[in-house]
Amino acid sequence: MLKIHQLQKSYPIGDSSLHVLKGIDLNVEEGEMVAIMGSSGSGKSTLLNIIGMLDEADSGEYILDGLPIKDLTEKKAAVYRNKFLGFIFQSFNLINYKNAIENVALPLYYQGLKRKERQELAMFHLEKVGLANWAKHLPKELSGGQKQRVAIARALAANPKLLLADEPTGALDTKTSYEIMAFIQQLNDEGKTILMVTHEEDIANMCKRIVRLRDGVIMEDKKVNQVRAEQYV
Amino acid sequence: MFDLDLWREIFQSINMNRTRSLLSGFTVAFAILLFTILFGIANGLQNTFKEAFVDDASNSIVVNSGRTTKANKGLQAGRKIQFKNEDFNYIKEEFKDKVEFITARVFKNVKASYKGEQNNYDLRAVHPDHQFLEKTKVYEGRYINQNDLNNRTKVIVIGKLIEEDLFLKTNALGKYINLNGIQYKVVGIFTDDGGDYEERQIYMPITTAQHLYGNNDYIDQVRLTYNPEMNYDQALSFSTLLTKKMKDRFDVARSDQRAIRVRNMAGDSKKINQMTFGLSVIILVIGFGTLIAGIVGVSNIMIFIVKERTKEIGIRKALGASPRSIVSIILIESILITAIAGYVGLLLGMGVLELVGPSLKTYFIKDPGVSNSLVIGATVTLITAGAIAGYLPAKKASRIKPIVALRND
Secondary structure: OEEEEEEEEEEEEOOEEEEEEEEEEEEEOOOOEEEEEOOOOOOHHHHHHHHOOOOOOOEEEEEEOOEEOOOOOHHHHHHHHHHHEEEEOOOOOOOOOOOHHHHHHHHHHHHOOOHHHHHHHHHHHHHHOOOHHHOOOOHHHOOHHHHHHHHHHHHHHOOOOEEEEEOOOOOOOHHHHHHHHHHHHHHHHOOOEEEEEOOOHHHHOOOOEEEEEEOOEEEEEEEOOOOOOHHHO | OOOHHHHHHHHHHHHHOHHHHHHHHHHHHHHHHHHHHHHHHHHHHHHHHHHHHHOOOOOEEEEEEOEOOOOEOOEOOOOEOOEEHHHHHHHHHHOOOOEEEEEEEEEEEEEEEEOOEEEEEEEEEEOOOHHHHHOOEEEEEOOOOHHHHHHOOOEEEEEHHHHHHHHOOOOOOOOEEEEOOEEEEEEEEEEOOOOOOHHHEEEEEHHHHHHHHOOOOEEOEEEEEEOOOOOHHHHHHHHHHHHHHHHHHOOOOOOOOOOEEEEEHHHHHHHHHHHHHHHHHHHHHHHHHHHHHHHHHHHHHHHHHHHHOHHHHHHHHHOOOOHHHHHHHHHHHHHHHHHHHHHHHHHHHHHHHHHHHHHHHHHOOOOOOOOHHHHHHHHHHHHHHHHHHHHHHHHHHHOOOHHHHOOOO
């Protein structure tokens, strides 16, 4: 599904440059649920951004579902992001003047779907995250957990191959975090490939595999026994 | 090309951010409001100028006489020059092909009365051509004609305001007015663009006035228009020649400036044309200045809007928005706000002009207003202005990197 070979990335800081990723090798199979861990500055967010085509690597290979991702124009990157990837952010990143269903329908708008199809699909995904009754509410009228569920519905709307989550529970309390994790696990059970950045051990243990980064290299890459989140809910 | 969803997106964005949209629209509305008022006032000034000079035909030449200031050919200085009918006929014959219309004038002040009403008026005794020289518009009855001159008939043509003064809203045509004890029949009533003063004039056949008020053939002034096919230089050399011939005829020194005075409107109308042109240029400069200030204002606010919406644009890009769709959103929003706000400003400006226009007459501003062509021009300019104002911010927005926009802060 995802193949990364010798990925390097550095950022210029003043006259010198900061070497953030120093040759990452990573393979993710379809249906996996991977947690990328590391302290701040370890390069985990940069790695996720490159996988999400929000940033570009300096050197190395990145192949997504057999498609080499290199030297993309902005237009092409936009199309790929729309087709292949679903994003879940720590701060939800909902558009504040659009209600829940409009937020979920946005990726479908950029896919060029007709209004009616968009509405139906968006409603279907909102039902799936259990927020059908909140479809007409603005983000400010929703709780943190509800916002994140809207964001997950939005990430799912375009039916992406890969879900990328950047600290999806970072802004939530423990109970809500486990609810969200239970939901993400359920998505994984249904076959979705999920890649998640986190620095919380308990959250990482709810994935099936943990990749630990330090100073731009992979320190450890191991399969774990998944802790089911339902038991805490 | 027409993308309903795009418009829905834009209207939602404008609607959801009303304060922001109102604020950015306000700059443009205000700029256009100022522009419209300035333009209207300038137009009003122009109207006043034009009116002050359109009273008479622009190719007029006026010949006046006075006293000599220099001794010449054995004649003393201080001699009074008096034109007579023969002088009028001389000019008419001598310059036959250069003269379009010609008339003599005799001035009198008369006390006019009709039934109980009475008042003092200026009277001009003239030839029939006078109507064309003065641009008198007879709207009832007729003007003085050659028959009146031949028979010295006691008829007069009166201005609209005299009819209002003396006849108190009843029709004056065919009635008899008493002027200094003699009864005259009103055969025509006229209006004149020259204003109230011109509309309180009485016209009478020149022969009647000469016969009844002095029993002589004296003339106070000769007025003529030169052949309109002559250009400016030809017109000037014609009036120079006319001056020379008249001076010779009355044995006046060539250098005497007072005895025979010839005034050629060609010189004046050239000056007026230059002045109106200058005024138009000033209006345009001021107008464009305000408009540019407005554009800069909108552009500034659009840049601010883009900054404010950085995160939203980042989200949209992460979800698959192409750079082009981002540009269209910002650009069309900018055009829409500019166009609507501009129109509000234009309408407000026109309303203000309509409201205060009449009271500005005292300040030499007549009928301030904007023309239809200006409204069309403004529409095109506003759309262009909106596009210019929105272009840079839109470009900026399309370059926003989602990774920067989405960074948790």
